[in-house]
Amino acid sequence: MLKKNLSRLLRFLYRVEVHGLEHYHAAGERVLIIANHTSFLDPLLLGVFLPDRITFAINTQIAERWWLKPFLSLSHVFPMDPTHPISLKNLIHHLHSPSKTVIFPEGRITVTGSLMKVYDGTGMVADKSGATILPIRIDGAQYTPFSRLKNIIRLRLFPKITLTILPPKQLSVDPALRGRERRHACGLMLDDMMSDMIFASSDYQKTLFSALLDAKTIHGGQHTVAEDIERQPLSYNTLITRSLAIGNAIKKISAENENIGVYLPNSTKTLNVVLGLQIFNRVPAMLNYSTGAKGMQSACHTANVKTVLTSRRFIELGKFTDDAEQLAKVVNLVYLEDIGAKITSLDKLIALVQMKTAAYWYPYSAPKATNPAVVLFTSGSEGTPKGVVLSHSNILANHKQVSARISFNAQDVVLNFLPMFHSFGFSVGTLLPIMNGMTTFFYPSPLHYSVIPEMAYETNATIMFGTNTFFAAYGKKAHAYDFYNMRYVVAGAEKLHESTRQLWSDKFGIRILEGYGATETSPVAAVNTPMFYKSGTVGRLLPDIQYKLESIEGIEGAGKLHLYGANIMQGYYLHDKPAELVPPKSIYGEGWYDTGDIVHVDAQRYVTIKGRSKRFAKISGEMISLTATEQIINDLWADEQHALVSIHDEKKGEQLILLTTYQAATSKLLIKQAKGTPSLNLPKKFIIVDNIPILATGKINYPQATEIALEKYS
Numbered sequence: 110m111l112k113k114n115l116s117r118l119l120r121f122l123y124r125v126e127v128h129g130l131e132h133y134h135a136a137g138e139r140v141l142i143i144a145n146h147t148s149f150l151d152p153l154l155l156g157v158f159l160p161d162r163i164t165f166a167i168n169t170q171i172a173e174r175w176w177l178k179p180f181l182s183l184s185h186v187f188p189m190d191p192t193h194p195i196s197l198k199n200l201i202h203h204l205h206s207p208s209k210t211v212i213f214p215e216g217r218i219t220v221t222g223s224l225m226k227v228y229d230g231t232g233m234v235a236d237k238s239g240a241t242i243l244p245i246r247i248d249g250a251q252y253t254p255f256s257r258l259k260n261i262i263r264l265r266l267f268p269k270i271t272l273t274i275l276p277p278k279q280l281s282v283d284p285a286l287r288g289r290e291r292r293h294a295c296g297l298m299l300d301d302m303m304s305d306m307i308f309a310s311s312d313y314q315k316t317l318f319s320a321l322l323d324a325k326t327i328h329g330g331q332h333t334v335a336e337d338i339e340r341q342p343l344s345y346n347t348l349i350t351r352s353l354a355i356g357n358a359i360k361k362i363s364a365e366n367e368n369i370g371v372y373l374p375n376s377t378k379t380l381n382v383v384l385g386l387q388i389f390n391r392v393p394a395m396l397n398y399s400t401g402a403k404g405m406q407s408a409c410h411t412a413n414v415k416t417v418l419t420s421r422r423f424i425e426l427g428k429f430t431d432d433a434e435q436l437a438k439v440v441n442l443v444y445l446e447d448i449g450a451k452i453t454s455l456d457k458l459i460a461l462v463q464m465k466t467a468a469y470w471y472p473y474s475a476p477k478a479t480n481p482a483v484v485l486f487t488s489g490s491e492g493t494p495k496g497v498v499l500s501h502s503n504i505l506a507n508h509k510q511v512s513a514r515i516s517f518n519a520q521d522v523v524l525n526f527l528p529m530f531h532s533f534g535f536s537v538g539t540l541l542p543i544m545n546g547m548t549t550f551f552y553p554s555p556l557h558y559s560v561i562p563e564m565a566y567e568t569n570a571t572i573m574f575g576t577n578t579f580f581a582a583y584g585k586k587a588h589a590y591d592f593y594n595m596r597y598v599v600a601g602a603e604k605l606h607e608s609t610r611q612l613w614s615d616k617f618g619i620r621i622l623e624g625y626g627a628t629e630t631s632p633v634a635a636v637n638t639p640m641f642y643k644s645g646t647v648g649r650l651l652p653d654i655q656y657k658l659e660s661i662e663g664i665e666g667a668g669k670l671h672l673y674g675a676n677i678m679q680g681y682y683l684h685d686k687p688a689e690l691v692p693p694k695s696i697y698g699e700g701w702y703d704t705g706d707i708v709h710v711d712a713q714r715y716v717t718i719k720g721r722s723k724r725f726a727k728i729s730g731e732m733i734s735l736t737a738t739e740q741i742i743n744d745l746w747a748d749e750q751h752a753l754v755s756i757h758d759e760k761k762g763e764q765l766i767l768l769t770t771y772q773a774a775t776s777k778l779l780i781k782q783a784k785g786t787p788s789l790n791l792p793k794k795f796i797i798v799d800n801i802p803i804l805a806t807g808k809i810n811y812p813q814a815t816e817i818a819l820e821k822y823s
Contacts, residue, residue, distance in 0.1 A: 112156075112157055115153070115157045116157050116158065119153075119154070119157060119158075119270075122267050123249065123250075123253075123267055123268065123269060123270040124269045124270070125154070125158065125269075125270045125271070125272070126269075126270075126271045126272070127158050127271075127272045127274070128271065128272070128273045128274065129273055129274035129275060129276075130160070130274060132243065132274045132275060132276050132277060133159065133160065133243065133274050134160075135276075135277060136209075136241050136243045136277040137241050137277070138207040138208075139204055139205070139206070139207055139208060139238070139239070139240045139241060140208070140209045140210070140240060140241050140242075140243050140277070141204060141210055141212060141234065141235050141238065141240040141241070141242050141243070142155070142159075142163070142209060142210060142211040142212070142242075142243045142245055143211075143212060143213075143214050143231070143242060143243070143244050143245070143299065143302065143303065143306075144211060144213055144244070144245040144246070144247055145213075145215065145219070145224060145246060145247055145303065145306070145307065146213040146215050146216075146217065146218050146219060146225075146247075147218065147219060147247050147248070147249075147250040147251040147256060148218060148250040148251060148253055148255040148256040148257075149218065149255040149256075150250045150253060150255045150270075151213070151218075151247055151250060152165055152167060152211070154247060154250065154270065154272060155211055155245065155247075155272070158272055159209070161209055162185060163185070163209050163210070163211055164185040164186070164187055164203070164208055164209065164210040164211065165185065165186050165187060165210070165211050165212075166187040166200050166210055166211065166212040167186060167187070167188060167211075167213075187199075187200060187203060187210065197230050197233065197234055200212075200234050200238075201233075201234050201237045201238045204234065204238035204240045205238060210240075212231055212234070214227045214228060214231040214232075214299055214300075214303060215227060215228070216228050218256065218257050219251065219256075219257070219258075220257045220258070220261075221261075221516035221518060222251055222258055222261065222262055222516065222518050223307075223512065223513075223515070223516035223517075224300075224303055224304060224307060224513070224516070225516075226640060227296060227299055227300040227303055228296065229292045229293055229295060229296030229299075230292075230296075231296070231299055232280065232292070232294075232295030232296040232297070232298060232299035232300075233291075233292050233295050233296070235280045235295065235299065236280050236282055236291070236295045241277045241278070241279060242277065242278045242279065242280060242299075242302065243274065243275075243277050243278075244274075244275040244278070244302055244303065244305075244306040245272060245273065245274050245275070245306075246271075246272070246273040246275070246306050246307060246310035247270070247271075247272055248270070248271045248272075248273070248310065249268050249269050249270035249271055250268075250270050252264055252265050252268040252327070253265070253266070253267075253268060253270075254266070258518075261518050261519065261520055262327075262328070262518055262519050262546065263327070263328050263329050263332070263519070273310040275306050275309055275310065278302060280295060280298055280299070281298075282294055282295055282298065297713060300640075301652070304513040304514055304652050305513075305652045305653065307509075307512075307513040307652070308509050308510055308513045308652040308653050309652075309653070311509040311512075311513075313478075313502050313505035313506040313508070313509050313675065314478045314502050315475075315478050315501065315502070315505065316387070316475050316476060316477075316478055316480075316482070316501040317384070317387055317482055317501050317504065317505065317540065317544070318384065318387055318388050318471065318475070319471070319472075319475060320505055320544045321345075321348075321349065321384070321543065321544060322349075322467055322468060322471065324345065324543065324544050324545065324546055325345040325346070325349065326468075327546065328345065328519055328546040329345070330344060330345050330346035331344050331345070331346065332344060332345055332519065332546060333548050334348060334542065334543045334546070334547070334548055334549070335348055335377045335380055335542075335543060335548065335549055335550075335551070336377065336548060336549075336550050336551070336568075337375070337376045337377045337378075337550065337551040337552075337553075338376075338551070338552065338553065339376075339377075341377070342548075343377050346464060348377075348380070348381070348384070348543070349384075349464045349467065350457075350460050350461050350463075350464040351381045351460070352380075352381045352384035352385045352388060353385065353388060353460040353463045353464055353467075354385075354452055354456055354457055354459075354460035355381050355382055355385040355445075355448065355449075355452075356384070356385030356386065356388045356389050357385075357389075357456060357459065357460060357463075358385075358448045358451060358452055358456070359382075359385055359386060359389070359391065359418070359448065360389045360391070362416065362443065363391050363416060364391075365389070365390050365391070366390060366391070366392065366480075366481075367391055367392070367415070367416070368391075368392045368394045368412045368413060368414050368481075368484055368688065369386055369391050369392065369393060369394060369414065369416050369417070369418060370394050370396050370405075370408075370409055370412075370414040370416065370417030370418065370440060371383065371386075371393045371394065371395050371396060371417070371418055371529075371530075372396045372398060372405065372417050372418065372419040372423075372433075372436070372442075373418065373419060373420060373423060373445075373529075374423050374427070374528075374553040374554075375525065375526070375527075375528060375529055375534070375551040375552060375553045375554075376551050376553065377551060378420075378445065379529060379551075380539060380543075380551070382418055382445070383483075383529070383539075387482060387483075387501075388471075389474075390474075390476040390480065392481045392482070392483065392484060393483050393484070394408070394409075394412045394414050394483075394484040394486075394496070395483060395484070395485055395486070395529055395530040395535060396408055396409070396417065396486070396530060397486055397494075397528075397530040397531075398427070398429060398432065398530070399528075399804065400494075401432055402431070402432040402433075402434075402435035402436050403435075404494065405417075405432070405436050406435070406436060406439050407494060407684065408486045408494060408496065409436075409439060409440050410439075410684065410687055411486070411494070411495070411496045411682050411683065411684050411687055411688075412484045412486075412496045412682050412687070412688055413682075413687045413688035414440060415440055415441060416440060416441045416443055417436065417440045417441070417442050417443065418443050418444075418445060418448075419433065419442060419443070419444060419445070420444060420445045420446065421444050421446050422446070476501070477501075478500065478501045478502040478505075479500050479501070479502055479679070480500060480501060481498045481499070481500055481679060482499055482500055482501040482503070482504055483498075483499050483504075483535065484496045484497065484498055484499075484682065485497045485499065485530065485531075485532050485535060485628050486530065487628055494684075495681045495682065495683055495684075496681060496682030496683075497532070497628045497629055497678050497681060497682075498678060498679040498680055498681070498682060498690060499532075499536070499628075499631050499678055499679065500678075500679050502675065503631045503675070503676055503677070503678060503679065504536050504540060504631050504676075505544070506631070506653075506674070506675035506676045507536060507630070507631035507632070507633055507651075507676040508536075508540070508541050508544055508545070510633065510651035510652050510653060510654070510674075510675075510676060511537075511541065511633055511636070511651065512545065513651070513652050514636065514638050514640075514641070514649075514651060514652070515597070515636070515638050515639075517545060517547060517572065517597075518546065518547070519545075519546035519547065520571070521542070521547040521548070521571045521572055521596070522547065522548045522549075522550060522568055522569055522570045522571050522572070523538060523541075523542045523547055523548065523549045523550065523570065523571075523572045523573070523574070524550050524552065524561070524564060524565050524568060524570035524572070524573050525538035525539060525542075525549050525550060525551055525552065525574070526538075526552040526553075526554065526555040526561055526564075526575070526579075527555060527574060527575065528555075531602075532626075532627075532628040532631070532632035533574055533601055533602060533626075533632055534574075536631055536632055537574055537632065537633065538574050539551075547572070550564070550568045550570065552564055555575065555579050558579075558582040558583060558585075558586045559586045561579075561583050562583050562586060562587030562588065562591035562592065563591065565587075565591055565592055565594075565595070566588075566590070566591040566592075566593070569594045570592075570594060570595065571594055571595060571596045571597070572595070572596060572597045572598075572599075573592075573595065573597075573598050573599070574599050574600075574601070575598075575599075575600060576600060576601065576602045576603050576808065577600055577603050577604060577605045577606050577609050578603065578803055578808070578809075580598070580600055580605075580609050580613065580621060581606065581608070581609040581612070584609060584612040584613055584616060584617075585612070587616075587617070589616055589617065591617075592617045592619060595617070595619055597622060598613065598619050598620075598621045598622065599621070599622045599623075599624055599636065600621050600622070600623050600624065601623070601624045601625065601626060601632075601633075601636075601647075602808055603808045603809065604718065604736065604740065605621060605623040606740070606743045606744070606747070607740075607743075607744055607747075608743065608744065608747035608748075609621070610644075620642070622636060622637040622638065622639075622642070622648070623636075623637055623646075623647050623648065624636030624637065624647055624648055625647035625648065625716055625718065627702075627704060628678075629677065629678045629693065629702050629704075630672060630674075630676050630677060630678075630702065631676040631677075631678065633651060633676075634650060634651060634654060634672060634676075634704075634716075635647050635648045635649055635650045635651060635654075635714075635715075635716045636648040636649075636651070637649075641713075643713075643715045645717060646715040646716055646717045647716050647717070647718055648715065648716065649713065649714045649715050649716070650710070650714045650716060651674075651676075653674050653675055653676075654672055654673070654674040654676070655672070655673040655674060656670060656671065656672055656673075656710060656714075657670075657671045657697050657701070658670060658671075658708070658710065659671060659696060659703075661707060664707060664719070666709055667707050667708055667709040667717075667719045668707065668708070669703065669704070669705065669706065669707055669708075670704045670706050670707075670708045670710075670716075671695045671696070671697050671701050671702065671703050671704065672701070672702045672704060673697070673700055673701045673702070677693055677700060677701075677702050678693060678702070679692065680692040680693055681693075706718060706719075707719040718736070719736065719737065733765070733790050735753045735754070735755060735765070737790075738753055738765070738786075738790050738791065738792070739751060739752070739753040741783055741786055741790075742767065742769075742779070742783075745779070745782050745783060746769070746771045746774070749769060749770045749771040749774075750769070750770045750800070750801040751767060751768065751769045751770075751771070751801065752767070752768040752769075752801045752802070752809045752811065752814040753765060753766070753767050753768075753792060754766050754768070754811060754814050754815045754818050756815065756818050756819055756822060764792075764793070764794065764822075765791070765792035765793070765794070766792055766794050766795075766796065766818040766821075766822060767792040767794070767795050767796070768795075768796045768798050768801060768814050768817060768818065769795060769796070769797060769798070769801075770797070770798060770799065770800065770801065771797075772797060774795050774797065775795065776791070776792070776793045776794075776795070779791055779792070794822060796817060796818065796821055798817070801814070802814055802817075
């Protein structure tokens with residue numbers, strides 16, 4: 110009777126919903142229930158809403174709380190210390206009998222809002238007992254005063270709480286593993302189950318604007334989420350209102366589902382434009398202005414862009430007048446200043462009313478989650494740039510994958526200097542923060558090497574995303590205290606050099622977390638985290654990402670990586686098929702993305718990049734990794750910049766050419782210092798340059814480097 114009354118009370122107060130009870134009934138008799146630990150309410154919620162009389166393997170100290178004891182009487186209690194061997198042995202013995210037993214693998218209530226450390230001991234219990242594992246996600250209780258997130262996120266008295274029961278699983282461990290290795294493997298598998306559970310129970314089948322409205326509800330309309338160098342912070346309410354106002358204006362000069370070019374810098378106004386387009390089902394096509402007029406014209410042709418939004422102030426300050434004039438010959442160039450002048454006080458009032466009532470009208474006009482949300486263009490490092498079409502659900506799925514592995518909260522400040530036309534800067538630097546209550550601070554250029562560290566210091570930034578090229582430059586220019594507040598510094602887009610890693614470790618006490626991805630993966634596919642870090646790798650593949658390795662002749666212990674998952678793009682726009690979506694497909698079937706990268710993936714799903722398939726040269730019948738050789742040179746001559754390319758050779762098939770800023774570089778010196786490296790792997794010809802050509806994204810511009818090599822040696 111008490112259980113029924115508590116159920117009614119909790120449903121009334123917290124609108125509790127339970128999903129997946131069929132999985133509970135399918136789990137069998139001997140079941141180990143694993144759940145994330147969000148608050149002191151968790152045992153009560155599970156005890157009340159799960160059928161049968163549940164046994165709780167609960168921390169001894171928690172079980173002694175006086176106010177919790179009456180509620181624990183609803184269930185059996187198995188007091189234990191997850192770090193104590195005797196407790197674990199007793200629990201294993203208990204699970205050999207029919208029982209539904211709940212354990213919180215983290216061993217404590219989260220103080221981050223995300224998953225915390227999962228104890229290996231819980232995995233060992235599952236392994237030794239042979240019990241079926243039933244994952245349950247508790248969501249919403251972290252926002253109650255019963256959580257431990259006071260002053261971290263906005264707490265509310267009665268938030269909605271959801272219990273999601275996922276399909277039962279069995280722990281399958283390699284029989285050859287013994288002792289500590291087996292225990293660690295069990296813990297890792299259990300951790301994967303927990304992070305997979307978090308992702309699988311997350312709602313990413315919605316539009317970006319719907320997710321923004323949800324974030325506003327969670328964190329409050331007055332919570333600051335965006336700021337730029339004009340130093341006028343935007344709250345959720347202001348951000349949404351301004352986006353609606355600009356969206357209403359653009360709607361009058363565009364058509365639904367139309368690709369609209371965005372030729373703007375990193376700023377809150379650009380964010381308003383992007384969101385304004387998406388709200389009314391227009392698709393922003395982010396133009397890479399570093400490619401010049403010719404590159405932007407090509408991109409507009411590829412995505413069938415007829416209208417491009419820009420700003421006179423941006424054109425003037427960026428000295429893009431000639432580019433803008435050339436672009437205006439093929440598209441309708443519309444200036445934000447002209448649009449803004451036509452927005453009246455009545456228009457602003459309408460936008461304010463729309464913001465206040467969005468939860469009621471937007472669901473009826475919202476596009477599908479699978480509709481295009483943005484068109485981003487590849488850098489063209491392998492030929493003609495392609496348009497990459499990402500849907501709303503692609504981007505949100507990737508956010509949920511990342512958040513299942515890395516904890517961030519409403520106190521975090523992201524310093525976003527990567528341009529929005531870059532997938533890293535758009536999806537991770539811009540949208541990830543605003544969808545999760547963080548503040549993103551826009552800085553217009555990553556090339557201001559002395560200013561960026563100062564901005565990190567001034568804004569109290571806690572998170573930065575960038576490339577090796579940029580981090581190496583910031584590290585040299587920065588004061589040792591500039592990055593005092595940083596929690597995460599994540600590198601991607603190019604290989605992180607050991608010299609850069611060491612510089613940041615020695616000078617700032619910061620471990621750079623290297624990740625991996627592509628525009629086509631929305632963009633993150635793998636990343637090192639504070640809990641799962643392996644030097645020399647780009648981290649573990651994220652939840653819900655499947656992979657296959659295609660064998661490549663002449664390469665042992667690695668293969669070409671193919672990926673499949675909810676974050677894989679909708680498809681390409683190709684130059685010869687403008688605005689015609691070509692879905693991803695590889696030798697493994699529809700929906701698979703061929704990354705073109707040669708990698709090794711170990712048993713724990715850590716990815717080691719060996720190079721791009723096009724970054725291998727065949728010399729005298731041997732496959733030579735340009736990436737590996739370039740890394741050797743970077744390690745030897747760490748204070749200089751280098752780019753290794755290959756060109757045709759009549760005798761040996763191909764030859765290696767090194768572009769370098771090291772004035773003293775010679776073949777003889779390199780062979781002497783690179784002891785143990787076969788001479789076949791080393792370049793014999795050198796081109797001394799003042800600067801290595803790089804793209805706006807921070808990557809080395811290998812096509813341009815190859816052109817320089819061809820001019821000199823072809």
